[in-house]
Amino acid sequence: MFLKLEFKENQATSGELSTTTRVLLAIAIVALGTSLIYAILSAGKAPPDLAAQVAEKLDLSGVGNPVTAVLLNFRSYDTLLEVAVLLVVAVAIMPPRLSSSAGKRFLFVNDTHNPHVPDPILLNLLKWLVPLAILLGGYLLWTGAYSPGGAFQAAAVIAGAGVALSLGGRHKFAWEISGVRLASSLGLLVFVTVAATNAFITGTTLQYPIDHASTLILLVETFTTVSIATILLLLFAQLKSLADPPGEMHQ
Amino acid sequence: MIPLGSVNIVLPLLVGIPLLAAIATTVVDSRRWRAGISVTFASLQLLLIVLWLVTLQHTGADAAYRYVLGGWNSPLGINLVADGLAKVLLLITAVLVLVLSIYSAIYFTDPAKTTRFWPLWWLLVTGLNAAFIGADAFNIYVALEMIGLAAVALVGLAGTRTALTAALRYALVGLLGSLCYLLGVSLLYRTYGTLDLAQLATETQADPMTAASLCLISIGLLLKTALLPLHFWLPPAHASAPAPVSAALSALVVKVSFYLLMRFWLDVLTPATTELAMNLLGILGAGAIFWGCIAAFRAQRLKLVVAYSTVAQLGYMFLLFPLVAASHSPSSITGAAAAAVVYFIVAHALAKAAMFLAAGNIQMFNNHDTVDKLQGLARTQPLAVLTFAIAGVSLIGLPPSGGFIAKWLLLNVAIGNGVWWWAIVVLGGGLLAAAYIGRVLHVAFSHPVAQTIDTDNANAARHPPGGMVLCALALAACSILLGFNAEWILNLLDASVEPPIPGVGGMQ
Numbered sequence: 001m002f003l004k005l006e007f008k009e010n011q012a013t014s015g016e017l018s019t020t021t022r023v024l025l026a027i028a029i030v031a032l033g034t035s036l037i038y039a040i041l042s043a044g045k046a047p048p049d050l051a052a053q054v055a056e057k058l059d060l061s062g063v064g065n066p067v068t069a070v071l072l073n074f075r076s077y078d079t080l081l082e083v084a085v086l087l088v089v090a091v092a093i094m095p096p097r098l099s100s101s102a103g104k105r106f107l108f109v110n111d112t113h114n115p116h117v118p119d120p121i122l123l124n125l126l127k128w129l130v131p132l133a134i135l136l137g138g139y140l141l142w143t144g145a146y147s148p149g150g151a152f153q154a155a156a157v158i159a160g161a162g163v164a165l166s167l168g169g170r171h172k173f174a175w176e177i178s179g180v181r182l183a184s185s186l187g188l189l190v191f192v193t194v195a196a197t198n199a200f201i202t203g204t205t206l207q208y209p210i211d212h213a214s215t216l217i218l219l220v221e222t223f224t225t226v227s228i229a230t231i232l233l234l235l236f237a238q239l240k241s242l243a244d245p246p247g248e249m250h251q
Numbered sequence: 252m253i254p255l256g257s258v259n260i261v262l263p264l265l266v267g268i269p270l271l272a273a274i275a276t277t278v279v280d281s282r283r284w285r286a287g288i289s290v291t292f293a294s295l296q297l298l299l300i301v302l303w304l305v306t307l308q309h310t311g312a313d314a315a316y317r318y319v320l321g322g323w324n325s326p327l328g329i330n331l332v333a334d335g336l337a338k339v340l341l342l343i344t345a346v347l348v349l350v351l352s353i354y355s356a357i358y359f360t361d362p363a364k365t366t367r368f369w370p371l372w373w374l375l376v377t378g379l380n381a382a383f384i385g386a387d388a389f390n391i392y393v394a395l396e397m398i399g400l401a402a403v404a405l406v407g408l409a410g411t412r413t414a415l416t417a418a419l420r421y422a423l424v425g426l427l428g429s430l431c432y433l434l435g436v437s438l439l440y441r442t443y444g445t446l447d448l449a450q451l452a453t454e455t456q457a458d459p460m461t462a463a464s465l466c467l468i469s470i471g472l473l474l475k476t477a478l479l480p481l482h483f484w485l486p487p488a489h490a491s492a493p494a495p496v497s498a499a500l501s502a503l504v505v506k507v508s509f510y511l512l513m514r515f516w517l518d519v520l521t522p523a524t525t526e527l528a529m530n531l532l533g534i535l536g537a538g539a540i541f542w543g544c545i546a547a548f549r550a551q552r553l554k555l556v557v558a559y560s561t562v563a564q565l566g567y568m569f570l571l572f573p574l575v576a577a578s579h580s581p582s583s584i585t586g587a588a589a590a591a592v593v594y595f596i597v598a599h600a601l602a603k604a605a606m607f608l609a610a611g612n613i614q615m616f617n618n619h620d621t622v623d624k625l626q627g628l629a630r631t632q633p634l635a636v637l638t639f640a641i642a643g644v645s646l647i648g649l650p651p652s653g654g655f656i657a658k659w660l661l662l663n664v665a666i667g668n669g670v671w672w673w674a675i676v677v678l679g680g681g682l683l684a685a686a687y688i689g690r691v692l693h694v695a696f697s698h699p700v701a702q703t704i705d706t707d708n709a710n711a712a713r714h715p716p717g718g719m720v721l722c723a724l725a726l727a728a729c730s731i732l733l734g735f736n737a738e739w740i741l742n743l744l745d746a747s748v749e750p751p752i753p754g755v756g757g758m759q
Contacts, residue, residue: 047442199260
């Protein structure tokens with residue numbers, strides 16, 4: 001819905017701030033900045049942070065990477081809500097209807113009507129790059145359990161493959177809207193289901209049974225990757241549809 | 252291990268139910284199904300909370316129970332906690348969510364809008380519940396983000412140029428507020444090594460670092476609460492949103508950041524607060540009351556009148572801080588001043604939601620809401636005008652409304668502690684509120700002028716469906732009934748406050 005916003009000078013609200021307001025704002029900002037600097041300079045030694053506690057409990061978390069342990073186990077509730085925040089974004093930017101005339105494919109269709117002749121070198125590069133990027137995404141997802149990586153990184157790389165494909169000129173987005181809706185909420189759905197199942201097994205919401213913790217975390221991360229990649233691609237597709245001539249994306 | 256059947260499973264369910272509703276309304280592909288799912292989930296949520304509160308009252312269980320998510324105790328994990336304050340706010344949220352869901356099911360007919368509205372609506376509710384029961388400073392930040400983004404998208408749903416401009420400004424202000432809050436929280440973590448509010452409360456000292464983080468957290472939350480002079484974004488955003496969204500924004504969303512301010516000032520970072528700062532918040536609140544009332548009196552559009560009225564009513568809540576400073580009460584978050592303000596929050600939530608829904612109905616009937624062109628409205632839309640008037644009675648603070656009890660409690664605290672000048676502010680604000688409500692009613696009851704009957708918009712206008720009129724009227728009726736059940740809300744708060752008037756509070 002925000003895509004229709006025109007960034008033109010708005011007569012009703014373009015009124016410049018008065019000089020008094022500006023001076024007052026400047027004084028407030030300088031005062032705040034100075035007191036912040038003073039506070040930080042006068043601060044004592046920092047207490048031990050939670051890194052030691054995380055290291056101590058790492059064996060019980062089901063993963064070997066402390067970042068993943070915090071995100072998906074110790075503070076998994078935060079991550080659950082973050083995935084929901086991403087769904088807010090997806091719903092806010094989702095066009096009411098998003099489907100192509102050319103059949104019902106999930107992601108891309110061949111764009112034969114593109115007047116621009118695609119660069120053959122770019123197309124050949126994409127043939128290698130796109131599968132490689134998807135493979136890399138899968139690797140990042142898997143490796144997140146014991147070294148840096150995880151759902152967010154994997155999704156960013158996979159979405160990047162989609163962006164590259166769409167910029168190549170041979171393919172355009174062709175999404176069926178119910179598929180997009182399902183894909184963007186799938187991560188949240190699996191996360192909530194796992195949280196609820198845990199409550200039945202261990203008695204506490206979000207508490208993984210220790211033996212199955214790593215499997216369940218991987219399950220949650222996999223579906224979250226699907227959702228995040230979809231939402232990132234959706235964002236790109238919607239912004240691209242602004243730049244493209246009308247009628248290219250929407251019917 | 253906590254048994255699953257225990258009553259405390261309610262806390263995670265309060266986040267789980269709206270999340271499931273959000274997912275369900277995202278995936279299903281029919282307008283009727285979306286509305287049906289939403290009303291069902293809203294009823295379920297309300298039922299759950301009522302049963303929970305009744306059970307707690309009967310068993311006399313622990314007032315502030317902590318739910319340890321994932322089995323990880325804080326500071327490593329995140330806890331959920333619901334004290335009396337949170338319980339009252341959860342209950343009023345559930346009541347309003349049910350009524351507003353029924354209203355929205357009738358209000359939104361365009362399938363393109365319902366595909367967006369319902370998921371965003373439920374994600375907003377998720378954020379509200381999560382913020383009320385969060386016991387972790389960073390987790391509350393995530394909840395605030397969710398509320399902020401969902402609220403912005405809901406304002407933009409109106410689709411008009413004014414609405415999109417207001418939404419964009421709302422988004423930027425919200426973002427600035429969130430970042431200030433986050434910076435404050437990170438300073439707290441650097442200083443105390445924990446994010447858990449209860450642990451912070453036991454360790455807080457009055458050093459510059461704590462004062463700086465309290466300052467940043469307060470600026471962030473004041474921006475989101477729209478206290479004068481940071482209120483500039485509120486009137487356009489609340490006035491241009493669709494009617495049920497306006498109602499939720501004014502009744503619930505601004506209250507969340509105020510609730511968090513209460514927590515941080517009166518509970519968590521109390522040693523870092525000063526009497527001077529508390530009085531300053533009160534003075535800004537008094538300024539908001541007067542400026543909001545004057546702006547409401549001068550506003551041209553009905554929804555803008557109601558939105559400026561929110562600015563004024565938010566001012567009363569900030570009288571909490573000087574009253575607490577004057578009472579020197581050790582447990583200020585459960586003291587008499589806090590009880591009065593929570594009562595005020597509930598009374599305002601009901602009255603303001605009713606008023607925005609009535610304004611939405613009037614706008615639908617006339618296809619405009621210019622106050623000066625509403626002559627004869629009392630004859631054509633008597634129920635909408637009645638709703639507006641009843642809600643107005645509560646906002647002014649006339650007996651026997653909930654607003655009256657709330658102001659009575661505030662006056663009691665002010666006079667009891669010898670700070671009579673705040674009592675004058677409360678009474679003066681009531682008179683000013685009577686002026687802007689009276690202006691609208693005066694126009695509505697005056698005889699229609701010939702020119703207003705056939706305006707250009709007459710064709711697009713339609714009668715609001717009966718369900719929408721009833722929803723608004725029901726909320727207005729609740730705001731009056733609240734005045735007869737003061738004791739019940741105060742019991743829920745675990746507050747040690749006498750019911751204001753024997754006979755009124757004791758009617759059961």
